[in-house]
Each structure stands twice: as C-alpha cells, then as structure tokens.
Amino acid sequence: ASEQTRGWNEHVDSIRQDIRFAVRTLAKNPVFTAVTVLTLALGIGANSAIFSVVNGVLLKPLPYPHPEQLLRVYQNTTTATSSTPGPISAVNLDDWRARRRSLTDLGGYWYSDGQSGTDLTGAGEPQRLAATFVTPGFWNTLGVAPALGRVPRDEEMVRGGNDRVVVLSHDFFVRQFGGQRTIVGQKITLGDESFEVTGVMPEGFRYPSSHVDVYVPFSTIPDNSIPRIRPVRILAMIGRMRPGVTVAQASAELNAIATGLAKEYPDDNGGAAAASAIPLQESIVGKVRTSLLVLLGAVAFVLLMTSMNIASLLLARANTREREIAIRAALGAARSRIVAQLFIESLVLAIAGGILGVALAVFGSRLLVQLGAGQLPRGEDVGVDGTVLLFTAGASIVTGIAFGLIPALRASRPELQRSLREGARGATRGGGGLRNALVVAEVALAMILVVGAGLMTRSFIKLTRVDLGFVPASRLAVNFTISTQRHTTPSDMQGVYASILDKVRTLPGVAAAGAIRDLPFRGDGETIPILPEGSSRGPSGDMPTATIMFTSDGFFSAMGVPLIAGRDLARSDRADMPMVFVVNQAFAKRFFRGQNAVGRNVSLGTNRLTGKTMTAAIVGLVGDVHQNSVDETPEPRVYASIQQAFRAKVNLVVRTTENPALMIKRVEDAIHSVEPQQTITAAFTLDEAIGEAVARPRLLTVLLGLFGALGLVMGALGIYGVLAYLVTQRTREIGVRVALGAQSSDVLGMVVGSGLRLAGLGVAIGLVGAFGLTRVMSGVLFGVTATDPLTFGSVAVVLLIVSAVASWLPALRAARVDPLVAMRAD
Numbered sequence: 001a002s003e004q005t006r007g008w009n010e011h012v013d014s015i016r017q018d019i020r021f022a023v024r025t026l027a028k029n030p031v032f033t034a035v036t037v038l039t040l041a042l043g044i045g046a047n048s049a050i051f052s053v054v055n056g057v058l059l060k061p062l063p064y065p066h067p068e069q070l071l072r073v074y075q076n077t078t079t080a081t082s083s084t085p086g087p088i089s090a091v092n093l094d095d096w097r098a099r100r101r102s103l104t105d106l107g108g109y110w111y112s113d114g115q116s117g118t119d120l121t122g123a124g125e126p127q128r129l130a131a132t133f134v135t136p137g138f139w140n141t142l143g144v145a146p147a148l149g150r151v152p153r154d155e156e157m158v159r160g161g162n163d164r165v166v167v168l169s170h171d172f173f174v175r176q177f178g179g180q181r182t183i184v185g186q187k188i189t190l191g192d193e194s195f196e197v198t199g200v201m202p203e204g205f206r207y208p209s210s211h212v213d214v215y216v217p218f219s220t221i222p223d224n225s226i227p228r229i230r231p232v233r234i235l236a237m238i239g240r241m242r243p244g245v246t247v248a249q250a251s252a253e254l255n256a257i258a259t260g261l262a263k264e265y266p267d268d269n270g271g272a273a274a275a276s277a278i279p280l281q282e283s284i285v286g287k288v289r290t291s292l293l294v295l296l297g298a299v300a301f302v303l304l305m306t307s308m309n310i311a312s313l314l315l316a317r318a319n320t321r322e323r324e325i326a327i328r329a330a331l332g333a334a335r336s337r338i339v340a341q342l343f344i345e346s347l348v349l350a351i352a353g354g355i356l357g358v359a360l361a362v363f364g365s366r367l368l369v370q371l372g373a374g375q376l377p378r379g380e381d382v383g384v385d386g387t388v389l390l391f392t393a394g395a396s397i398v399t400g401i402a403f404g405l406i407p408a409l410r411a412s413r414p415e416l417q418r419s420l421r422e423g424a425r426g427a428t429r430g431g432g433g434l435r436n437a438l439v440v441a442e443v444a445l446a447m448i449l450v451v452g453a454g455l456m457t458r459s460f461i462k463l464t465r466v467d468l469g470f471v472p473a474s475r476l477a478v479n480f481t482i483s484t485q486r487h488t489t490p491s492d493m494q495g496v497y498a499s500i501l502d503k504v505r506t507l508p509g510v511a512a513a514g515a516i517r518d519l520p521f522r523g524d525g526e527t528i529p530i531l532p533e534g535s536s537r538g539p540s541g542d543m544p545t546a547t548i549m550f551t552s553d554g555f556f557s558a559m560g561v562p563l564i565a566g567r568d569l570a571r572s573d574r575a576d577m578p579m580v581f582v583v584n585q586a587f588a589k590r591f592f593r594g595q596n597a598v599g600r601n602v603s604l605g606t607n608r609l610t611g612k613t614m615t616a617a618i619v620g621l622v623g624d625v626h627q628n629s630v631d632e633t634p635e636p637r638v639y640a641s642i643q644q645a646f647r648a649k650v651n652l653v654v655r656t657t658e659n660p661a662l663m664i665k666r667v668e669d670a671i672h673s674v675e676p677q678q679t680i681t682a683a684f685t686l687d688e689a690i691g692e693a694v695a696r697p698r699l700l701t702v703l704l705g706l707f708g709a710l711g712l713v714m715g716a717l718g719i720y721g722v723l724a725y726l727v728t729q730r731t732r733e734i735g736v737r738v739a740l741g742a743q744s745s746d747v748l749g750m751v752v753g754s755g756l757r758l759a760g761l762g763v764a765i766g767l768v769g770a771f772g773l774t775r776v777m778s779g780v781l782f783g784v785t786a787t788d789p790l791t792f793g794s795v796a797v798v799l800l801i802v803s804a805v806a807s808w809l810p811a812l813r814a815a816r817v818d819p820l821v822a823m824r825a826d
Helices: 002-027 030-059 090-099 138-142 170-177 247-264 280-285 288-320 322-330 335-371 386-411 416-428 432-464 490-505 555-559 585-592 660-674 686-693 695-729 731-739 744-780 789-815 819-825
Strands: 070-078 083-086 103-110 117-121 127-134 165-168 187-190 193-200 214-217 236-241 274-279 475-481 510-516 526-529 545-551 563-566 580-584 601-606 613-622 637-641 649-656 682-685
Touching: 002 030, 002 335, 030 288, 030 335, 030 386, 030 695, 070 247, 070 280, 083 274, 090 103, 090 247, 103 138, 138 236, 165 170, 236 247, 247 274, 274 280, 280 288, 288 386, 288 432, 288 695, 288 744, 335 386, 335 695, 432 695, 432 744, 432 789, 475 660, 475 686, 490 510, 490 649, 490 660, 510 555, 526 601, 555 649, 580 585, 585 613, 585 637, 613 637, 649 660, 660 682, 682 686, 686 695, 695 744, 695 789, 744 789
Parallel strands: 127 214, 165 193, 545 637, 580 613
Antiparallel strands: 070 083, 070 236, 070 274, 103 127, 103 236, 117 127, 117 187, 165 214, 187 193, 475 649, 475 682, 510 545, 510 649, 526 545, 563 613, 580 637, 601 613
16 A cells, blocks of 8 residues: 555656646746637637536526426417417416326416516506516426415416415515515505515526516406407416326327317317427527537637647647757656656646636626627526536646647657757658648638638628518617506507507607507517408318407508508597408418408407407508518518507507607607606617517627637638748758749749648538538528538638638748758758
C-alpha cells in the first residue's frame, strides 16, 4: 500500500510540475497565449450559451410530478383533406371528462397572451391582470401543490358552485401584495366582483405562461362574453395518463369519444369528430426544437474549427521548439514525459478558455433570450446552471484533447541530430501535410456553416416579403375588454363599444379606426359549423367548419385589408336585422370554387330555442389575412358584425397620419374619456406585432449568419496560416527560382494555386456534407429547399474568392523574396 501511495504521490507531483512549467512557458509568450485563450473562449462560450438554451428548453423536465404522464390534448377539426388540432368547447370537455378511462384527469384552460384577463380594482389604480381561466380537472392534472393555501376543488369551479375563488401566481403575489402570507383567505375585487384568494402557486409554476397573474374559474365568464355552447371552442386541454398507458392508447380513446359526440350532436360538432394527444413538453417546445438543434450543431462546428486553428498554431509553435525538446530528450527525458508536458500546456489553455467562456455564456444566454422577444418557450428556465457548467468543463477538456494531442505527439519525436545542429531553423521542417489536412477540413466545415446561414437568410428574406393580407405601416392597436359587470346588457356594452370607436375617429391624426376581437398574431376566432348553399354534410352527417371573427364597421379599411367584392359590415347590421357575413378568399375558394360568394347564403345549424335553421347572407368578400403566423396557409374565415354577435374583448385598430407610437397615449385618453374605469391590456404598433411574430426565425438567421461569418473567417485564417508557413519553409527554394529567372507572377501563381487547391478540395467535401446535413433544416425553412442550388453555388464561389484573397497576401510576400538574402540566410 505504501508503495502504491508513493507512486501516486510521485505522479501527482509530476503533474504539478508540468502545470507550473506550462504556466511559465505560456506566460513567456503572452501574445500567443492571449490569442489562443480568447479564441477558445469565444468557441466554448458560444457553445455553452447555446447549450444553456437547449438545456433549459429541451432537456430540463417539466416541474410537475411525473411529467412524462402529462399530455396536451386536442379536439381536431377535420375536412376531406386535413385534420387540424384545435381547442374544445366547455360543454364537450365536460363530456370528455365523464367518458375518459385511460386518463386520471383531464382539464381545460383559456389563456391568450395579452388577451385573456380581468380587471383588479379596489387596490389603488385599476389594473389589467393576465388571467388563465381554468376548468375542473386543471389543477388535479398538473398535480402541483401551492406554496400557500390550496387550489380550488372541482366543485368550486362550476356554475352554481362557489366559483368566486382565485389562485395567485408567485410573481404577482410578491409584486402586488409584497409576499404577505395573510393574503390567503382575503377577498380581492376582480371585474367588479369579490373573489376569495385560496392559494399562491410556487415560484417555479409558470403554466401556461410566465406572464400569468391569476388563475380564475372559467365558469365565471358570462355567456354574453364567451357563450357556453358546443360550437364555441376556446379551451386548451391537458391530461394525465394512468400509469402504464401510452400516448397512442390515450389518443385512441379520446378519438373515440370525439367521434361519438360528433354523432350525438352533429349540428354542434361539425368537423370535430377526431382527437389527438402529444406529450406536454413536446407541445410546449413546438417548432423551436429543430431550430435549437440546428444552432447546437452549427456552434459545435465553430468549436471544431477553433480546435483546428489552434492545432495548426500549436504545430507551428512545436516546430519552433524542436531544439528545446531535442535537448530534453538527449538529457534522458522519456517521450511520455515530453508528450505529457506538451499536452498539459494544451489543457491549461483549454481550461483558461473555458473559464472565460463561462462568463461569455452567462451574457450570451441572456442575450439569446432577449433576442427571442418572448417567443422562446421556457425562456425563464434558461441560464448557466450546474448542467451547463458540467457541459462547459467537458467541452473544454475535449477541446484541449482535440487540438493538443496530435501536436504533442508530433513534437515529441524530433530528429535529435538535425534539431541540435540546426536550432530554430528546424522549425521549417515537417508538419505540412497535417496542417494542409486541417485547412481542408476547416474549409469543408466553413462551407457547411455558410450554406446553412445562406439558406436561413434566403428563407427569412422570403418570410419578410410575404403578403400578410393587411398593411402594418402607420397603424397601432389598443387591446382592452369591456366590463360585463359594469355593463350587464348586450345593448349597453355595444353602446360603449360604438362610443369609443366614434370618439377615436374624431382624434387629430386618425385616418380610420375599427375593431376586431382577435388581432392577427394575437389570437384567433371561434370555430363554428357552417354549411354554404350548394355544399353537403360529411359522410357522418357533420357540417363543415370555418373560423368566425368578430369585427366592427370600418375594420377592413383601418387594417388595410382589401375589400374585393360587395360591402363592408355596417352599423345598420344590428341584432334585430338578418345575420350577414363578410368572407375571405379562402372561404370562397373552398366552398364556392372561387366563384362570386357575395349574395350567397350559409346555414349555421339549428337554433336550440326556436328549432329553426339559422342562416346568414354573405354581403362582402375580402382578401386573406395571415392570422396565426407569417408562414401559414390562410383558412376559411367569416367576419361577423359585433352588433350581431357581441364579444367583450376588443382590439381597436387605428390608421394614423402621424407616428403611431406617439398616437397610443392619445387613443388611450380617448377611451378613458368614454369609459374612465376602462383598463388597457396592451398597446402596440402593428410593426411591433409583426416583429414579435418573426422573432424565432430572425434569431435563427442572426445566429447562423454569425456562425457562418466566423466559419468563413476561420477558414480564411487557416489558409493564410498554412501558406504563410509554406512561404517561410520554402524561402530558399523561392529565392533559387527567382535567381534562375522565375517571374513574380510565377511565384504568385505557385502560392495562390496551392491555396486554391486546398480550398477547392475543402469546398468539394463541404458541398457533399452540406447536401446531407442541411436537410435537417427543412422544418425551419420557408420558400427555400434545403438543397437550393443558388445558395450552394453562391457559397462555393464566395469561399473560393475569400480563399484566393487569403492566399494572395502570403503570395505577395513570396514574390518579394530577395534571392541573395534567402540563400545567405540558409
């Protein structure tokens, strides 16, 4: 045992000596050390920053008990050609809960960022709170215990029960009530009604959004705001599977329930005869998964190129140290000790770069979340934690091995006789083949990175050029909800609605004003069964569906949506007049095969109270609007007059002749002059709304562009370094050539040709790699294929041009070699 201990101590002492020697050696070369450490810090820091996002968004489990059992559940809207996952009505959800078997529970909620909310009064100035309206089953499904108090019981979240109860989010609890635990059991006023605070959720609970202030029973929403009928599908659903149940089994059962309800209530469940379910985490991550994995792969390439560049530097540096290494070998140093010493120098550099990279990762991760503009799911979970630090340590060590091992092995085999005889001039020998191979690999990686950046850039440009169906310039929107407590009748609420519109239209600088319940990129309408004349029901007797939007007169003009045929909705379209619709082009194309839809009628099913078939006349045709995303294919929509189908939520759109951002305060003042207690949920320009809608592709474009530029620079530096080394190595040969009559152009051609041969080989290999690897980007591209020939060809040409420029500088130096000086130096 003592013998083993002595051997271990000697080994540790040897490592300590090597570390001290490495630090002293690197300190003697401050420029080399600083450049290497900073280069490593950028590569490792960028990788750690991206990994922190991947870790927070994709890898961390959801903060709920047994998160693998949680599902996001959808009632699908089906047509002859598609099945689209969507929300459910409160009535259907009750039936689903009663008939479930494979789920321990199933709950629903309504939350829309900047849309769903309630007014807090009686606690200073009235303020609009972001609210999630939840149904029975919501709390049991998630299974998270509150930090204070309790969550409401299922029987407290139904009409007729004691449903005036509220749960506070932790952030709101601290912000509004200073974290006072006595708030539990007290009453607060929401929407002019008294609610009892039953509990406060823990700090880490942020479902369905980190912006939520309060959780309120959905049953408290009156019918004159959101009717509680089957056709009104607004609730998102979550479910928890029983142990041992698979996602496929749960989906099959829910699908059977949806099919059964569609048969029982064909008029109310048109097109809703199917269901689906996916893991909850997958639903939260959504499309961002592919984007993040693409970024992680790209930044890994950057780190690999960094390692190659530094390996090339170390090879050159090792050649300059041949005499030193030869002397150590001649004095009896074993090759293993020499390898260990050189390898530890590499690890010291890598660790120093990793430590600095952690600081860059902290800054970079915060910047990435900000660049995501709130469109990055689970952004609050992104940060440099223990997992990220472990990743950084691992990346540093692996990088140190990657760039340090081969140079250390090569440098430990000096030709003693030549090295001792020639001294520093031994640096001109050997290592050229390996350095050339590293440069070819760098150019190939640069090709892949720049192709990816080029594809994403072209995709983003096409995305920004999409015709959204409206004009965002010089327009603002103010979102608010008319109080159903202060205004209890539809006519009263409609009067306030109309008065606010009339007041805003009189403001200086206002060219037009209108309103809609759901603004593009800020919500959607309601799915309703609808049967246009000339159409027929589906095989199961179900009616086709469309999305209904609730708008005021003048909305299309204010929004810049073109009126193609017929007329706009008008104030005269009142509740006591026949129902009228304006439809979009997608509606006319699907149901009337592109023929004129104006003057045609549609059936809306049977009125439960009168037993009569409800109909509406189409009075106008407007262009298609991209409602949910920039890259969507517009779906059939009908626009109803708010006078005939009132909704309390309002998005007031104003077209201005002045700066819209400066007009917001003026519009808000006009609203308050009509309704002094009216709270404002949000106010913004439409340009800002579009900016948020393209935040994710913009982030991916910017980062891939940055990584592509880094790859291009590193590839150029690699070629420059190899050729500069080649010129130094072949100075005497070049001098002899010049002395024998070689022209400067001959020398230039020789050096530039060497660089272009390396670059050409790298570009060829990179083209093959890019063709295979960029296919994973298909899911994040718009209007561009992953094998777009224009992008591939352009990048190849750019890389060759950059390589030629990088080769030109060493070539000029070679062309200026004085043959007498060169041969005398030898």
